[in-house]
Amino acid sequence: MRKSALALGVLLTLSAAAPLAADGAADGAKSKPKAQLALFQQGSIFHSGLRNTHTIALTFDDGPNARTGEVLDALKEMNVKATFFIVGNQARRHPDVLARITREGHLLANHSATHAKLNSRFDEDPERLLDQVRGVHEQIAPLMARGDKFYFRAPYGTWRNAHADILNADPELRHYVGPIYWDVGGAISMSGDGYVMAAADWQCWRRGWEARTCAKGYSREIRRKDGGVVLMHSIHLRSAGLVRQVVPALIEEGYRFVRLDQMPEYRQYETPERGMADAGKAPQHLAALRPEDIK
Numbered sequence: 001m002r003k004s005a006l007a008l009g010v011l012l013t014l015s016a017a018a019p020l021a022a023d024g025a026a027d028g029a030k031s032k033p034k035a036q037l038a039l040f041q042q043g044s045i046f047h048s049g050l051r052n053t054h055t056i057a058l059t060f061d062d063g064p065n066a067r068t069g070e071v072l073d074a075l076k077e078m079n080v081k082a083t084f085f086i087v088g089n090q091a092r093r094h095p096d097v098l099a100r101i102t103r104e105g106h107l108l109a110n111h112s113a114t115h116a117k118l119n120s121r122f123d124e125d126p127e128r129l130l131d132q133v134r135g136v137h138e139q140i141a142p143l144m145a146r147g148d149k150f151y152f153r154a155p156y157g158t159w160r161n162a163h164a165d166i167l168n169a170d171p172e173l174r175h176y177v178g179p180i181y182w183d184v185g186g187a188i189s190m191s192g193d194g195y196v197m198a199a200a201d202w203q204c205w206r207r208g209w210e211a212r213t214c215a216k217g218y219s220r221e222i223r224r225k226d227g228g229v230v231l232m233h234s235i236h237l238r239s240a241g242l243v244r245q246v247v248p249a250l251i252e253e254g255y256r257f258v259r260l261d262q263m264p265e266y267r268q269y270e271t272p273e274r275g276m277a278d279a280g281k282a283p284q285h286l287a288a289l290r291p292e293d294i295k
């Protein structure tokens with residue numbers, strides 16, 4: 001009895017993940033020798049291709065938490081889709097918000113299990129690095145829509161060459177594109193005569209700025225670059241206010257809003273589309289499951 005229940009649990013887990021878990025071997029068997037696998041890159045992906053295109057990819061890091069729902073409310077009212085870089089231990093505390101993000105058409109992405117600074121300690125202990133990425137993958141993948149792609153952003157932007165080799169050796173995690181950097185939202189910058197020329201939300205809140213003030217920095221940097229990947233966070237009291245201050249004017253100005261999987265620049269890192277016929281080949285992914293994950 002127990003054994004069959006266990007087996008069923010495995011099957012359910014696999015079928016939930018199957019549409020997402022592309023398998024390089026299966027593609028290879030179909031004579032696609034030049035198949036470009038999505039792989040973790042040795043350095044951060046700085047070039048988004050969105051500057052000077054009047055196109056914006058809003059990205060919200062570090063959630064979900066109790067404030068993230070307000071950000072989702074604002075995006076819904078404006079009919080804007082974004083990408084949310086999820087931290088695993090936050091998702092565990094707010095599973096309802098996690099589910100809502102994807103249900104409302106936003107893209108879930110991976111921002112590590114504990115928001116650890118991925119420094120050299122993680123090269124010395126590869127299992128710890130794998131756990132940081134795999135943990136979140138197993139939380140978000142079953143919730144994502146068929147065809148959604150996987151993206152990773154490193155906490156604090158900290159990354160090392162050696163991380164790529166470790167993660168790309170994993171048959172599931174090698175389907176990630178990352179680490180994804182940003183064009184807008186990295187730091188506060190002021191002009192000589194006191195104008196906020198650029199802003200980073202966590203720095204704004206630390207300085208006690210209102211959303212309105214912080215928004216000036218974001219809006220000016222976006223207009224100056226005429227688009228880009230925008231770094232924000234969805235976890236602060238003023239996060240939703242910032243969105244409401246920044247986005248409507250840009251919509252008026254004809255800016256287009258995209259998720260990361262709608263950006264041509266990142267296609268070069270992606271796995272080729274997998275045929276529908278492969279979607280049912282769930283048992284191939286058994287190897288990717290650790291015994292402790294089989295419930």
Ligand SMILES: [Zn+2]
Binds near residue numbers: 062
């Ligand atoms: Zn972060």
